[in-house]
Amino acid sequence: MVDPRRIVIVGTGLAGASAAGALREQGYDGDLLLVGEQRHRPYELPALSKGILLGDTDDPDWVHEESFYAEKNIDLRLGTRVSGVSIGDHTVDVDGKRESWDRLVLATGSTPRRLRLPGHDLDNVLRLRRLDEARALRRELTEGRDVVIIGAGWIGCEVAAAARKHGANVTVVDVLPQPLHRVVGDTVAGVFRSMHEDQGVTFRLDTGIAEYVGENGRATGVRLEDDSVLPADLVLVAVGAYPRTELAQEAGLALSDDGGVQVDATLATSAPDVFAIGDIAAHAHPRFGRRIRVEHWANAKDQGAHVAQNLLGASEPFTASPYFFSDQYDLGMEFRGLTDPFSDELVVRGDLGTREFIAFWVRDGALQAAMNVNMWDDGDTLGALVDKQARVEPAKLVDADLASLMG
Structure with a gap:
């Protein structure tokens, strides 16, 4: 494999920034473009539902110091849209300009799912994925406010804990019988449920929502499928995320059954010279003997660091086990x-x-x-x-x- 003269990384989250940093650490001195839509320089996501919401910090953990990108000659372009990828001529369309590449990394991440029910576009029906959203949400979590959280997964449970710390009244709604049910099963899920209930959280489980009730452009309640209405000054929708694979799909890359981008053990896609990492990567994991797609912080960081050597000619499988952590109360x-x-x-x-x-x-x-x-x-x-x-x-x-x- 000929050493690449120019590498383009699409996605300025943790995975993409980790790949860029690892390339420089491994001695790559060619052109390196790191481009993505988010306005802030690359940061890690865990603090958004933990320290920032709790009020312990105003900032996330930045992947690198602000000066790092210029010092390492990384062309970091924030707030910039990549609208297309051409596999045949090795180019990407960046804000209407064609940029060439010898190796391409897609690290486009994921976006929170919406529940497109009546009222979903009301001003105070929120999701949580970006730094600005976390800061805005924290301002809304105040004493005595009625907060309804749709979804009892990790994000929903962590936001519930933060909201209770600030004195909000919290109700968590989920179609499943327990919080975190799909991840840890009934017995361990019961531990988390009892902990939240001890802290004053109300659960409405085994039920879905029918609509968001509102007036003057803001939600005032959530109507459940049993026709009861939960009062709400704020609604957070935390029902998972889907991988942002539009660029990969339009470029003709093979996708997996779960909608991710198919990659082999080395994180290479179905197209020569193109790799995918992080939330979008449906990875043929050597240990598990099947494809897995992991949407956690450690996976993005570790795959970003790992892919650098393969971009430079190695063919090393990624074998790390999934890892994540949570803090609640x-x-x-x-x-x-x-x-x-x-x-x-x-x-x-x-x-x-x-x-x-x-x-x-x-x-x-x-x-x-x-x-x-x-x-x-x-x-x-x-x-x-x-x-x-x-x-x-x-x-x-x-x-x-x-x-x-x-x-």
Whole structure:
């Protein structure tokens, strides 16, 4: 493979900026264009639903210092739209100008889903994905306001915790029977539900919404499918996200069944010289033996750092296990691996009641995933066990020294 003279990265989020930084760290001195629509320089997303909403900080964790891009001769173009990709002549259309590339990285991320029901365009029906949205949402979370959150996933639960800290009245609505149900299953989900209820959150579960009720351009309530109406000064819609694959699709790249961009183990797409990373990448993971698409912070950061070597001629598979974390009230947790909580065996080490435990998910004697909750001593060991898909007896996960299970 001939060394590229010019690399273009589309997407100025964590994945794209991590790739650009890693290219310079690995000695690439060719032209490097990092271009995307967001106005702020690249930042990490976790603080948006955590520290910023809680009022602990005004800023996210920036991927690099402001001076980094000029110092490293990275052509960073913010607030700039890429409207097309031509695989055949190796160009992208940037604000109407054709830019050439020898290697192309698509890191276009994802966007929050909408519920296009009556009233969805009212001014105070919000979503959370960008820094400006987080700052605006924090200003709305004040004492005594009625906040309705649609969706009891990680974002919904973290926003609920922040809203309660600020004294808002919080109701969380979801069509599923428990918060975080699809991720952790009934038993562990019950821990999160009871924690939120202890903090004053009301759940309306096993039900959907019919419409947003409003007047004068603002929502005043949310009508549920049972025709009851929840009063609302603010509505947050947190029902997941979809990958932004429009450029990839228009360019003719192969897509996966879940709508992501198909990439092989090395993060290469179906087109020569084109890679995809982060939220859009449906990755043929060597360890799991199937495609997975992960929308978490660590995946974007790690794939960005990893793809640099392959852009420069290597062919190294990306093998990291999914990882994410959450902070809600006085509960902190880390999750490693990939599980089906409804078919894998759940093993608990510690005490669910005190919210100090490690949850393991085991399939056919092999460890698939682990979540440590308010227990921090064994994080590295848990990561190694999950990466190895260690074969363990469930009883030993409960009381044995975890390091001894490495074999």
